[in-house]
Amino acid sequence: MFNRWGEALLTRSLGKSASRELRGLLIENSGKIVLDFDGVDIINNAFADEVFGKLSIDIGLPELKKRTTFRNVNPFIETVIKSAINERLAEVAMRK
Structure with a gap:
């Protein structure tokens, strides 16, 4: 799924494109989405x-x-994803 944007996913612009597609899949499907x-x-x-x-x-x-x-996630990518989620959740919690 994510390899359609390349081997190195390094820009917010690519992230916006991937996010739009993922959000569409979540709306269209009620089951689990495989993030490969x-x-x-x-x-x-x-x-x-x-x-x-x-x-x-x-x-x-x-x-x-x-x-x-998630599928085919290397340890580095897993760490970056967890960090991004934790940072965003902490930012929101600080605003409350």
């Missing part, structure tokens, strides 16, 4: 925040976990 990173070597925080950080706020982390499953 086959062929993706690296992502950065801007991309991860745009896709996963913002989505974790918009639909809630429990719903995101319930509706998605």
Whole structure:
């Protein structure tokens, strides 16, 4: 799924494109969405925040976990995604 944007997902612009597609899939499908990173070597925080950080706020982390499953995620990508989600959730919690 994510390899359609390349091997290195390093811009917020790419993240916005991926986020739009993922949000559409979540609306169209009631089951789990497979988030496949086959062929993706690296992502950065801007991309991860745009896709996963913002989505974790918009639909809630429990719903995101319930509706998605990850495949072919290397340890670096996993760390970046978790960090982006945690940073976004902490930012929202600070505003309350």
